[in-house]
Amino acid sequence: MIFTIMDTAYIKSLPFLIEGLKITVSITIIGLFFGMIIGSLAGLGKLSKNKFIRGFWSVYVEVVRGTPILAQALFLYYGVSEDLIGLNITSFTAGVIAIAVNAGAYIAEIVRGAVYSIDKGQHEAGRSMGLTEKQTMRYIVWPQAFKRMIPPLGNQFIISLKDTSVFSVIVVHDVVFMAKEYYNTTFEIFETLVMVCLLYLCITIPTALYLNRLERKLDV
Amino acid sequence: MITVKNLHKSFGDLEVLKGIDATVEESEVVCVIGPSGSGKSTFLRCLNLLEDITAGEVIIDGAQLTDPTVNINEVRSQVGMVFQHFNLFPHRTVLENITLGPIKVKHLSEKEAKDVALPLLDKVGLSDKADDYPDSLSGGQKQRVAIARSLAMNPKVMLFDEPTSALDPELVGDVLEVMKDLAEEGMTMVVVTHEMGFAKEVGDRVLFMDEGVIMEEGDPLQIFDNPQNPRTQSFLSKIL
Numbered sequence: 001m002i003f004t005i006m007d008t009a010y011i012k013s014l015p016f017l018i019e020g021l022k023i024t025v026s027i028t029i030i031g032l033f034f035g036m037i038i039g040s041l042a043g044l045g046k047l048s049k050n051k052f053i054r055g056f057w058s059v060y061v062e063v064v065r066g067t068p069i070l071a072q073a074l075f076l077y078y079g080v081s082e083d084l085i086g087l088n089i090t091s092f093t094a095g096v097i098a099i100a101v102n103a104g105a106y107i108a109e110i111v112r113g114a115v116y117s118i119d120k121g122q123h124e125a126g127r128s129m130g131l132t133e134k135q136t137m138r139y140i141v142w143p144q145a146f147k148r149m150i151p152p153l154g155n156q157f158i159i160s161l162k163d164t165s166v167f168s169v170i171v172v173h174d175v176v177f178m179a180k181e182y183y184n185t186t187f188e189i190f191e192t193l194v195m196v197c198l199l200y201l202c203i204t205i206p207t208a209l210y211l212n213r214l215e216r217k218l219d220v
Numbered sequence: 221m222i223t224v225k226n227l228h229k230s231f232g233d234l235e236v237l238k239g240i241d242a243t244v245e246e247s248e249v250v251c252v253i254g255p256s257g258s259g260k261s262t263f264l265r266c267l268n269l270l271e272d273i274t275a276g277e278v279i280i281d282g283a284q285l286t287d288p289t290v291n292i293n294e295v296r297s298q299v300g301m302v303f304q305h306f307n308l309f310p311h312r313t314v315l316e317n318i319t320l321g322p323i324k325v326k327h328l329s330e331k332e333a334k335d336v337a338l339p340l341l342d343k344v345g346l347s348d349k350a351d352d353y354p355d356s357l358s359g360g361q362k363q364r365v366a367i368a369r370s371l372a373m374n375p376k377v378m379l380f381d382e383p384t385s386a387l388d389p390e391l392v393g394d395v396l397e398v399m400k401d402l403a404e405e406g407m408t409m410v411v412v413t414h415e416m417g418f419a420k421e422v423g424d425r426v427l428f429m430d431e432g433v434i435m436e437e438g439d440p441l442q443i444f445d446n447p448q449n450p451r452t453q454s455f456l457s458k459i460l
Contacts (some may be wrong), residue, residue, distance in 0.1 A: 147311070
Protein backbone atom coordinates (compact mmCIF):
# COMPACT_ATOMS: atom_id res chain seq x y z
CA MET A 1 0.00 0.00 0.00
CA ILE A 2 2.66 2.49 1.06
CA PHE A 3 4.66 1.42 -1.93
CA THR A 4 1.83 2.33 -4.31
CA ILE A 5 1.33 5.83 -2.83
CA MET A 6 5.04 6.53 -3.00
CA ASP A 7 5.01 5.27 -6.53
CA THR A 8 2.32 7.58 -7.93
CA ALA A 9 3.16 10.21 -10.54
CA TYR A 10 2.45 12.92 -7.93
CA ILE A 11 5.07 11.80 -5.46
CA LYS A 12 7.61 10.80 -8.04
CA SER A 13 7.80 14.36 -9.39
CA LEU A 14 8.58 15.74 -5.94
CA PRO A 15 12.38 15.30 -5.83
CA PHE A 16 12.75 17.27 -9.07
CA LEU A 17 10.33 19.96 -8.01
CA ILE A 18 11.96 20.41 -4.63
CA GLU A 19 15.27 21.06 -6.35
CA GLY A 20 13.47 23.84 -8.18
CA LEU A 21 11.77 25.07 -5.02
CA LYS A 22 15.16 25.61 -3.40
CA ILE A 23 16.07 27.94 -6.26
CA THR A 24 12.69 29.68 -6.08
CA VAL A 25 13.03 30.36 -2.37
CA SER A 26 16.70 31.36 -2.60
CA ILE A 27 16.02 33.90 -5.34
CA THR A 28 13.08 35.30 -3.42
CA ILE A 29 14.98 35.72 -0.15
CA ILE A 30 18.21 37.07 -1.62
CA GLY A 31 16.29 39.28 -4.05
CA LEU A 32 14.09 40.69 -1.31
CA PHE A 33 17.11 41.38 0.88
CA PHE A 34 18.47 43.70 -1.80
CA GLY A 35 14.95 44.83 -2.67
CA MET A 36 14.56 46.01 0.91
CA ILE A 37 17.72 48.10 0.63
CA ILE A 38 16.69 49.58 -2.72
CA GLY A 39 13.14 50.06 -1.51
CA SER A 40 14.22 51.86 1.66
CA LEU A 41 16.45 54.21 -0.30
CA ALA A 42 13.73 54.79 -2.88
CA GLY A 43 10.98 55.24 -0.30
CA LEU A 44 13.00 57.75 1.72
CA GLY A 45 14.20 59.33 -1.53
CA LYS A 46 10.62 59.94 -2.57
CA LEU A 47 10.12 61.83 0.70
CA SER A 48 13.27 63.90 0.19
CA LYS A 49 13.07 67.67 0.00
CA ASN A 50 15.52 67.56 -2.90
CA LYS A 51 13.45 67.42 -6.07
CA PHE A 52 16.14 65.65 -8.11
CA ILE A 53 16.39 62.82 -5.62
CA ARG A 54 12.61 62.70 -5.43
CA GLY A 55 12.31 62.78 -9.22
CA PHE A 56 14.89 60.06 -9.76
CA TRP A 57 13.22 57.59 -7.40
CA SER A 58 9.75 58.46 -8.64
CA VAL A 59 10.77 57.61 -12.20
CA TYR A 60 12.27 54.31 -11.00
CA VAL A 61 9.11 53.36 -9.12
CA GLU A 62 6.78 54.29 -11.98
CA VAL A 63 8.85 52.52 -14.64
CA VAL A 64 9.06 49.30 -12.65
CA ARG A 65 5.44 49.32 -11.57
CA GLY A 66 4.27 50.15 -15.07
CA THR A 67 6.02 47.25 -16.80
CA PRO A 68 5.49 43.50 -16.41
CA ILE A 69 8.09 41.52 -14.51
CA LEU A 70 8.39 39.08 -17.40
CA ALA A 71 9.56 41.92 -19.66
CA GLN A 72 11.86 43.17 -16.90
CA ALA A 73 13.50 39.78 -16.51
CA LEU A 74 14.03 39.38 -20.28
CA PHE A 75 15.31 42.94 -20.48
CA LEU A 76 17.81 42.45 -17.66
CA TYR A 77 19.07 39.05 -18.74
CA TYR A 78 19.10 39.25 -22.54
CA GLY A 79 18.78 42.96 -23.14
CA VAL A 80 21.18 44.52 -20.68
CA SER A 81 23.44 41.75 -19.51
CA GLU A 82 24.04 39.90 -22.81
CA ASP A 83 23.31 42.38 -25.56
CA LEU A 84 24.21 45.77 -24.14
CA ILE A 85 27.08 45.03 -21.75
CA GLY A 86 28.07 41.64 -23.03
CA LEU A 87 28.44 40.40 -19.49
CA ASN A 88 27.45 36.82 -18.92
CA ILE A 89 25.76 36.75 -15.57
CA THR A 90 24.07 33.52 -14.54
CA SER A 91 20.34 33.29 -14.88
CA PHE A 92 20.18 32.89 -11.09
CA THR A 93 21.90 36.24 -10.61
CA ALA A 94 19.63 37.82 -13.20
CA GLY A 95 16.64 36.46 -11.28
CA VAL A 96 17.92 37.90 -8.02
CA ILE A 97 18.49 41.30 -9.64
CA ALA A 98 15.05 41.21 -11.27
CA ILE A 99 13.33 40.52 -7.94
CA ALA A 100 15.43 43.14 -6.17
CA VAL A 101 14.64 45.82 -8.74
CA ASN A 102 10.99 44.83 -9.08
CA ALA A 103 10.20 44.36 -5.38
CA GLY A 104 12.30 47.44 -4.59
CA ALA A 105 9.76 49.62 -6.36
CA TYR A 106 6.83 48.16 -4.45
CA ILE A 107 8.76 48.23 -1.17
CA ALA A 108 9.53 51.90 -1.88
CA GLU A 109 5.82 52.63 -1.71
CA ILE A 110 5.49 50.55 1.48
CA VAL A 111 8.36 52.45 3.10
CA ARG A 112 7.14 55.83 1.91
CA GLY A 113 3.62 55.17 3.14
CA ALA A 114 4.76 53.89 6.53
CA VAL A 115 7.19 56.73 7.18
CA TYR A 116 4.64 59.27 5.98
CA SER A 117 2.02 57.82 8.31
CA ILE A 118 4.06 58.60 11.42
CA ASP A 119 2.73 61.70 13.12
CA LYS A 120 4.67 64.84 12.22
CA GLY A 121 4.89 65.68 15.93
CA GLN A 122 7.27 62.74 16.42
CA HIS A 123 9.71 64.28 14.00
CA GLU A 124 9.29 67.72 15.56
CA ALA A 125 9.83 66.37 19.07
CA GLY A 126 13.07 64.75 17.94
CA ARG A 127 14.40 67.77 16.09
CA SER A 128 13.41 70.18 18.86
CA MET A 129 15.59 68.32 21.38
CA GLY A 130 18.57 68.77 19.09
CA LEU A 131 18.65 65.43 17.26
CA THR A 132 19.81 65.68 13.66
CA GLU A 133 17.55 64.72 10.76
CA LYS A 134 19.32 61.35 10.49
CA GLN A 135 19.13 60.62 14.22
CA THR A 136 15.45 61.53 14.27
CA MET A 137 14.80 59.12 11.42
CA ARG A 138 16.90 56.36 12.95
CA TYR A 139 15.77 56.48 16.57
CA ILE A 140 12.26 57.86 16.35
CA VAL A 141 10.52 57.65 12.99
CA TRP A 142 12.00 54.49 11.43
CA PRO A 143 11.36 52.11 14.37
CA GLN A 144 7.71 53.14 14.44
CA ALA A 145 7.38 53.06 10.66
CA PHE A 146 9.10 49.68 10.40
CA LYS A 147 6.46 48.11 12.60
CA ARG A 148 3.84 49.28 10.15
CA MET A 149 5.85 47.92 7.23
CA ILE A 150 5.98 44.33 8.46
CA PRO A 151 2.54 43.18 7.24
CA PRO A 152 2.85 44.66 3.73
CA LEU A 153 6.43 43.39 3.49
CA GLY A 154 5.20 39.91 4.27
CA ASN A 155 2.66 40.33 1.54
CA GLN A 156 5.41 41.42 -0.85
CA PHE A 157 7.31 38.24 0.02
CA ILE A 158 4.34 36.17 -1.15
CA ILE A 159 4.00 38.21 -4.35
CA SER A 160 7.72 38.03 -5.17
CA LEU A 161 7.82 34.31 -4.45
CA LYS A 162 5.13 33.77 -7.08
CA ASP A 163 6.75 36.27 -9.46
CA THR A 164 9.90 34.13 -9.65
CA SER A 165 7.85 31.58 -11.63
CA VAL A 166 8.23 33.69 -14.78
CA PHE A 167 12.01 33.36 -14.60
CA SER A 168 11.84 30.03 -16.34
CA VAL A 169 12.01 32.14 -19.52
CA ILE A 170 15.52 33.20 -18.59
CA VAL A 171 16.36 29.60 -17.77
CA VAL A 172 16.28 29.92 -14.01
CA HIS A 173 15.87 26.37 -12.73
CA ASP A 174 12.96 27.22 -10.47
CA VAL A 175 9.96 25.03 -9.64
CA VAL A 176 8.12 25.84 -12.84
CA PHE A 177 11.17 25.25 -15.01
CA MET A 178 11.83 21.90 -13.33
CA ALA A 179 8.19 20.93 -13.73
CA LYS A 180 8.32 21.56 -17.47
CA GLU A 181 11.53 19.58 -17.81
CA TYR A 182 9.96 16.76 -15.85
CA TYR A 183 6.65 16.45 -17.67
CA ASN A 184 8.29 16.84 -21.07
CA THR A 185 9.85 13.44 -20.49
CA THR A 186 7.17 11.72 -18.38
CA PHE A 187 4.07 13.38 -19.89
CA GLU A 188 2.49 13.41 -16.42
CA ILE A 189 1.52 17.03 -16.92
CA PHE A 190 -1.55 17.24 -14.69
CA GLU A 191 0.03 15.48 -11.72
CA THR A 192 3.21 17.51 -11.92
CA LEU A 193 1.42 20.86 -12.09
CA VAL A 194 -0.82 19.93 -9.16
CA MET A 195 2.32 19.36 -7.14
CA VAL A 196 3.78 22.66 -8.31
CA CYS A 197 0.75 24.53 -7.03
CA LEU A 198 0.76 22.58 -3.76
CA LEU A 199 4.41 23.44 -3.20
CA TYR A 200 3.72 27.15 -3.64
CA LEU A 201 0.73 26.90 -1.30
CA CYS A 202 2.86 25.11 1.31
CA ILE A 203 4.80 28.36 1.61
CA THR A 204 2.22 31.02 0.90
CA ILE A 205 -0.60 29.83 3.16
CA PRO A 206 1.45 29.45 6.34
CA THR A 207 3.11 32.80 5.60
CA ALA A 208 -0.26 34.48 5.19
CA LEU A 209 -1.59 32.91 8.39
CA TYR A 210 1.49 33.96 10.30
CA LEU A 211 1.18 37.49 8.94
CA ASN A 212 -2.43 37.71 10.09
CA ARG A 213 -1.42 36.74 13.57
CA LEU A 214 1.54 39.10 13.57
CA GLU A 215 -0.65 41.94 12.38
CA ARG A 216 -3.00 41.47 15.31
CA LYS A 217 -0.11 41.19 17.73
CA LEU A 218 1.65 44.29 16.41
CA ASP A 219 -1.65 46.16 16.47
CA VAL A 220 -0.90 48.16 13.34
CA MET B 221 17.86 85.70 26.55
CA ILE B 222 15.59 85.91 23.50
CA THR B 223 15.41 88.83 21.13
CA VAL B 224 12.98 88.87 18.20
CA LYS B 225 13.24 91.65 15.63
CA ASN B 226 10.69 92.32 12.95
CA LEU B 227 9.85 88.63 12.52
CA HIS B 228 7.80 87.74 9.46
CA LYS B 229 6.48 84.33 8.55
CA SER B 230 4.45 83.37 5.50
CA PHE B 231 2.98 80.07 4.42
CA GLY B 232 2.81 80.55 0.66
CA ASP B 233 0.72 83.65 0.11
CA LEU B 234 -0.61 83.67 3.63
CA GLU B 235 1.31 85.98 5.92
CA VAL B 236 0.90 84.64 9.45
CA LEU B 237 3.40 86.82 11.31
CA LYS B 238 3.56 90.42 10.19
CA GLY B 239 6.51 91.85 12.04
CA ILE B 240 6.97 90.76 15.63
CA ASP B 241 9.34 92.47 18.02
CA ALA B 242 9.79 90.97 21.44
CA THR B 243 12.37 90.25 24.09
CA VAL B 244 12.42 87.71 26.86
CA GLU B 245 14.78 88.28 29.76
CA GLU B 246 16.52 85.55 31.69
CA SER B 247 14.23 83.88 34.25
CA GLU B 248 11.25 85.68 32.84
CA VAL B 249 7.93 83.92 32.23
CA VAL B 250 6.21 85.35 29.19
CA CYS B 251 2.70 84.18 28.37
CA VAL B 252 1.37 84.58 24.84
CA ILE B 253 -2.39 84.80 24.54
CA GLY B 254 -4.73 85.58 21.70
CA PRO B 255 -7.50 84.14 19.54
CA SER B 256 -6.86 81.04 17.45
CA GLY B 257 -5.29 81.86 14.11
CA SER B 258 -3.53 84.87 15.58
CA GLY B 259 -0.11 83.32 14.92
CA LYS B 260 0.93 82.64 18.49
CA SER B 261 1.90 79.00 17.94
CA THR B 262 3.74 79.93 14.75
CA PHE B 263 5.59 82.62 16.67
CA LEU B 264 6.65 80.07 19.29
CA ARG B 265 7.71 77.55 16.64
CA CYS B 266 9.91 80.18 14.98
CA LEU B 267 11.85 80.47 18.22
CA ASN B 268 13.47 77.08 17.68
CA LEU B 269 13.18 77.10 13.89
CA LEU B 270 10.53 74.39 13.70
CA GLU B 271 9.20 76.90 11.19
CA ASP B 272 11.56 78.62 8.77
CA ILE B 273 11.75 82.32 9.28
CA THR B 274 10.62 84.31 6.24
CA ALA B 275 12.23 87.57 7.35
CA GLY B 276 13.54 89.17 10.51
CA GLU B 277 15.79 87.98 13.30
CA VAL B 278 15.58 85.65 16.26
CA ILE B 279 18.51 85.72 18.65
CA ILE B 280 18.65 83.15 21.43
CA ASP B 281 21.38 83.49 24.02
CA GLY B 282 23.57 85.28 21.49
CA ALA B 283 22.95 82.86 18.61
CA GLN B 284 21.40 84.40 15.53
CA LEU B 285 19.08 81.62 14.30
CA THR B 286 19.05 82.68 10.66
CA ASP B 287 22.85 82.83 10.49
CA PRO B 288 23.86 79.82 8.34
CA THR B 289 26.95 79.22 10.48
CA VAL B 290 24.88 78.69 13.61
CA ASN B 291 24.42 75.02 14.46
CA ILE B 292 20.68 74.80 14.85
CA ASN B 293 20.84 71.42 16.60
CA GLU B 294 23.09 72.96 19.23
CA VAL B 295 20.64 75.82 19.77
CA ARG B 296 17.66 73.47 19.91
CA SER B 297 19.37 71.32 22.52
CA GLN B 298 19.28 74.37 24.79
CA VAL B 299 15.69 75.29 24.03
CA GLY B 300 13.15 72.84 25.44
CA MET B 301 9.82 72.49 23.69
CA VAL B 302 6.59 71.09 25.10
CA PHE B 303 3.82 70.37 22.61
CA GLN B 304 0.06 70.44 22.85
CA HIS B 305 -0.12 66.77 21.90
CA PHE B 306 2.88 65.72 24.02
CA ASN B 307 4.59 63.89 21.14
CA LEU B 308 6.08 61.24 23.39
CA PHE B 309 7.78 58.40 21.56
CA PRO B 310 5.34 55.48 21.82
CA HIS B 311 7.97 52.79 21.10
CA ARG B 312 10.13 53.85 24.04
CA THR B 313 9.47 53.61 27.75
CA VAL B 314 9.01 56.74 29.81
CA LEU B 315 12.62 56.52 30.95
CA GLU B 316 13.88 55.94 27.39
CA ASN B 317 11.89 58.94 26.20
CA ILE B 318 13.76 61.10 28.68
CA THR B 319 17.23 59.63 28.18
CA LEU B 320 17.25 59.70 24.35
CA GLY B 321 18.27 63.35 24.05
CA PRO B 322 20.99 63.27 26.72
CA ILE B 323 22.46 60.08 25.22
CA LYS B 324 22.35 61.03 21.53
CA VAL B 325 22.78 64.80 21.66
CA LYS B 326 24.88 65.29 24.78
CA HIS B 327 26.66 61.94 24.49
CA LEU B 328 26.06 60.89 28.07
CA SER B 329 26.39 57.22 28.94
CA GLU B 330 23.20 55.30 29.58
CA LYS B 331 23.86 55.39 33.32
CA GLU B 332 24.64 59.11 33.39
CA ALA B 333 21.46 59.80 31.43
CA LYS B 334 19.48 57.70 33.86
CA ASP B 335 20.93 59.67 36.76
CA VAL B 336 19.65 62.81 35.06
CA ALA B 337 16.25 61.34 34.19
CA LEU B 338 15.18 59.73 37.45
CA PRO B 339 15.29 62.89 39.62
CA LEU B 340 13.32 64.70 36.90
CA LEU B 341 10.68 61.97 36.86
CA ASP B 342 10.51 62.34 40.61
CA LYS B 343 10.13 66.07 40.24
CA VAL B 344 7.10 65.67 37.98
CA GLY B 345 5.72 63.05 40.34
CA LEU B 346 6.03 60.00 38.09
CA SER B 347 8.96 57.97 39.44
CA ASP B 348 6.82 54.85 39.47
CA LYS B 349 6.16 55.11 35.71
CA ALA B 350 9.77 54.92 34.51
CA ASP B 351 9.38 51.55 32.80
CA ASP B 352 5.86 52.07 31.46
CA TYR B 353 5.08 52.93 27.88
CA PRO B 354 3.43 56.28 27.11
CA ASP B 355 0.23 54.59 25.90
CA SER B 356 -0.55 53.50 29.45
CA LEU B 357 -0.40 57.05 30.85
CA SER B 358 -3.14 59.65 31.16
CA GLY B 359 -2.84 62.89 29.22
CA GLY B 360 -1.66 64.82 32.24
CA GLN B 361 0.97 62.22 33.01
CA LYS B 362 2.13 62.25 29.38
CA GLN B 363 2.56 65.98 29.45
CA ARG B 364 4.55 65.81 32.68
CA VAL B 365 6.82 63.20 31.10
CA ALA B 366 7.20 65.49 28.10
CA ILE B 367 8.26 68.30 30.41
CA ALA B 368 10.76 66.03 32.14
CA ARG B 369 12.06 64.97 28.71
CA SER B 370 12.72 68.60 27.79
CA LEU B 371 14.30 69.35 31.14
CA ALA B 372 16.71 66.44 30.75
CA MET B 373 18.56 68.50 28.16
CA ASN B 374 19.10 71.14 30.84
CA PRO B 375 17.71 73.89 28.60
CA LYS B 376 18.18 77.59 29.08
CA VAL B 377 14.69 78.33 27.81
CA MET B 378 11.49 76.33 27.76
CA LEU B 379 8.82 76.85 25.12
CA PHE B 380 5.29 75.63 25.84
CA ASP B 381 2.81 75.36 22.96
CA GLU B 382 -0.63 75.19 24.56
CA PRO B 383 0.53 72.51 26.98
CA THR B 384 -2.84 71.96 28.62
CA SER B 385 -5.20 72.40 25.66
CA ALA B 386 -5.46 68.69 24.91
CA LEU B 387 -6.04 67.66 28.52
CA ASP B 388 -9.22 66.79 30.37
CA PRO B 389 -10.03 69.66 32.74
CA GLU B 390 -9.28 67.69 35.87
CA LEU B 391 -5.75 66.89 34.65
CA VAL B 392 -4.76 70.45 33.84
CA GLY B 393 -3.88 71.34 37.43
CA ASP B 394 -1.03 68.86 37.82
CA VAL B 395 0.67 70.10 34.67
CA LEU B 396 0.29 73.75 35.61
CA GLU B 397 1.68 72.94 39.05
CA VAL B 398 4.85 71.52 37.49
CA MET B 399 5.17 74.58 35.26
CA LYS B 400 4.71 76.87 38.23
CA ASP B 401 7.49 75.09 40.12
CA LEU B 402 9.74 75.56 37.11
CA ALA B 403 8.96 79.25 36.96
CA GLU B 404 9.77 79.61 40.63
CA GLU B 405 13.13 77.93 40.09
CA GLY B 406 13.97 80.68 37.65
CA MET B 407 13.47 78.90 34.33
CA THR B 408 13.04 81.24 31.37
CA MET B 409 9.70 80.31 29.83
CA VAL B 410 7.58 81.31 26.86
CA VAL B 411 4.10 79.88 27.22
CA VAL B 412 1.39 79.98 24.58
CA THR B 413 -1.71 79.33 26.61
CA HIS B 414 -5.45 79.65 27.05
CA GLU B 415 -5.06 79.32 30.82
CA MET B 416 -5.64 82.93 31.81
CA GLY B 417 -5.40 82.06 35.49
CA PHE B 418 -1.89 80.71 34.94
CA ALA B 419 -0.88 83.74 32.86
CA LYS B 420 -2.11 86.04 35.56
CA GLU B 421 -0.57 84.21 38.48
CA VAL B 422 2.73 82.95 37.06
CA GLY B 423 3.43 85.20 34.08
CA ASP B 424 5.81 88.11 34.47
CA ARG B 425 4.57 89.57 31.23
CA VAL B 426 1.73 88.87 28.83
CA LEU B 427 1.79 89.32 25.06
CA PHE B 428 -1.57 89.62 23.37
CA MET B 429 -1.36 88.60 19.71
CA ASP B 430 -3.91 89.06 16.98
CA GLU B 431 -3.68 89.01 13.19
CA GLY B 432 0.03 88.25 13.23
CA VAL B 433 1.19 91.11 15.40
CA ILE B 434 1.59 91.78 19.09
CA MET B 435 -1.34 94.07 19.77
CA GLU B 436 -0.57 94.72 23.39
CA GLU B 437 1.92 93.63 25.98
CA GLY B 438 2.54 94.32 29.59
CA ASP B 439 2.17 93.23 33.15
CA PRO B 440 -0.50 90.50 33.51
CA LEU B 441 -2.50 92.50 36.03
CA GLN B 442 -2.59 95.49 33.74
CA ILE B 443 -3.49 93.43 30.67
CA PHE B 444 -6.24 91.49 32.37
CA ASP B 445 -7.70 94.24 34.54
CA ASN B 446 -7.15 97.26 32.39
CA PRO B 447 -6.52 96.36 28.74
CA GLN B 448 -5.89 99.36 26.51
CA ASN B 449 -6.30 97.92 23.02
CA PRO B 450 -9.93 97.38 21.91
CA ARG B 451 -8.93 93.99 20.43
CA THR B 452 -7.57 92.89 23.78
CA GLN B 453 -10.69 94.12 25.50
CA SER B 454 -12.95 92.25 23.12
CA PHE B 455 -10.87 89.03 23.35
CA LEU B 456 -10.77 89.08 27.13
CA SER B 457 -14.45 89.89 27.42
CA LYS B 458 -15.24 86.77 25.40
CA ILE B 459 -13.19 84.38 27.46
CA LEU B 460 -13.22 85.72 31.00
